[in-house]
Amino acid sequence: MLDLSGRSVRIFGGGEVGARKAAFFADEAAVQIFSRSFSSRFSSLPVTSQVLDVELLDDQTLGDLIKGAFLVVAATSSPDQNNRIGRICRDLGVLFNNADGEQGDLQLPAVARGEQYLIAVSTGGSSPAVARYIRETIEREVPCLDRMILLQREVRGALKQLPLSSDERRRILSAILRDSAVNSALNTGVDQAVAVVWTRYLQGRSPDGC
Numbered sequence: 001m002l003d004l005s006g007r008s009v010r011i012f013g014g015g016e017v018g019a020r021k022a023a024f025f026a027d028e029a030a031v032q033i034f035s036r037s038f039s040s041r042f043s044s045l046p047v048t049s050q051v052l053d054v055e056l057l058d059d060q061t062l063g064d065l066i067k068g069a070f071l072v073v074a075a076t077s078s079p080d081q082n083n084r085i086g087r088i089c090r091d092l093g094v095l096f097n098n099a100d101g102e103q104g105d106l107q108l109p110a111v112a113r114g115e116q117y118l119i120a121v122s123t124g125g126s127s128p129a130v131a132r133y134i135r136e137t138i139e140r141e142v143p144c145l146d147r148m149i150l151l152q153r154e155v156r157g158a159l160k161q162l163p164l165s166s167d168e169r170r171r172i173l174s175a176i177l178r179d180s181a182v183n184s185a186l187n188t189g190v191d192q193a194v195a196v197v198w199t200r201y202l203q204g205r206s207p208d209g210c
């Protein structure tokens with residue numbers, strides 16, 4: 001969880017993997033891609049690109065491309081070149097992520113993101129496919145997560161105004177999460193679910209206890 005706004009992220013390798021890494025950072029950071037060739041996915045990404053062959057650059061020239069970056073990603077199809085980029089990053093004190101080769105300073109997780117939440121899944125390099133599988137399972141199984149969070153925020157605020165113990169509040173909030181009537185109302189909207197919650201859990205109660 002880094003604030004990358006205004007930071008420079010430079011990616012070597014313009015294939016599918018480079019494009020995925022670029023998409024991961026492009027909303028926030030200023031992303032530059034260096035590669036021999038580029039996947040068509042780059043045409044829809046807000047990044048700048050430069051055609052070059054890393055193998056033809058000496059360490060000094062490659063270092064000049066890296067200097068000033070906050071983070072560098074190596075995603076060429078050559079682990080040797082990726083590792084060389086990593087060594088230069090280490091010498092220059094620049095954070096490094098390696099898509100293929102010796103492990104760098106950081107790994108990218110699989111991310112399920114909504115307006116109200118962010119879930120990052122990592123297997124620490126053991127099985128990226130499992131990280132992806134868990135991300136997809138979360139997205140499939142809990143599609144209304146944003147709405148549930150908004151509902152919980154609203155109900156939680158209302159419960160705090162009622163003369164309830166924190167145990168009672170916790171029990172109601174937890175029951176709402178698992179309540180199928182609430183969850184199906186959420187498919188229509190947060191307001192509809194709030195109405196169901198009032199009927200099922202808060203009938204007869206009001207903030208002043210009447």
Ligand SMILES: C[C@@]1(CC(=O)O)c2cc3[nH]c(cc4nc(cc5[nH]c(cc(n2)[C@H]1CCC(=O)O)[C@@](C)(CC(=O)O)[C@@H]5CCC(=O)O)C(CC(=O)O)=C4CCC(=O)O)c(CCC(=O)O)c3CC(=O)O
Binds near residue numbers: 110
């Ligand atoms: C170490 C790490 C470094 C890094 O890249 O940061 C790394 C490394 C490698 N990945 C490889 C392969 C695959 N990677 C994926 C997918 C993802 N890989 C991602 C992260 C990471 N990958 C970091 C560890 C994260 C962790 O363990 O949790 C995800 C989560 C995030 C992202 O990249 O955005 C993204 C899912 C995003 C999503 O969908 O949500 C798939 C599945 C697929 O594409 O369907 C495959 C094919 C199946 C397989 O091989 O498992 C290979 C072998 C290359 C080869 O030789 O074939 C290496 C290199 C090696 O292992 O040495």
Ligand SMILES: NC(=O)C1=CN([C@@H]2O[C@H](COP(=O)(O)OP(=O)(O)OC[C@H]3O[C@@H](n4cnc5c(N)ncnc54)[C@H](O)[C@@H]3O)[C@@H](O)[C@H]2O)C=CC1
Binds near residue numbers: 098100128
């Ligand atoms: N970390 C991850 O999540 C994953 C990593 N990989 C690995 O990442 C690497 C890249 O995968 P893809 O994007 O699918 O491969 P790709 O072959 O589609 O793309 C590689 C890109 O690197 C560029 N490139 C290669 N050598 C270069 C050089 N000397 N100078 C400049 N650019 C160069 C190519 O022009 C191409 O754009 C592969 O080694 C692959 O095994 C694969 C799947 C997932």
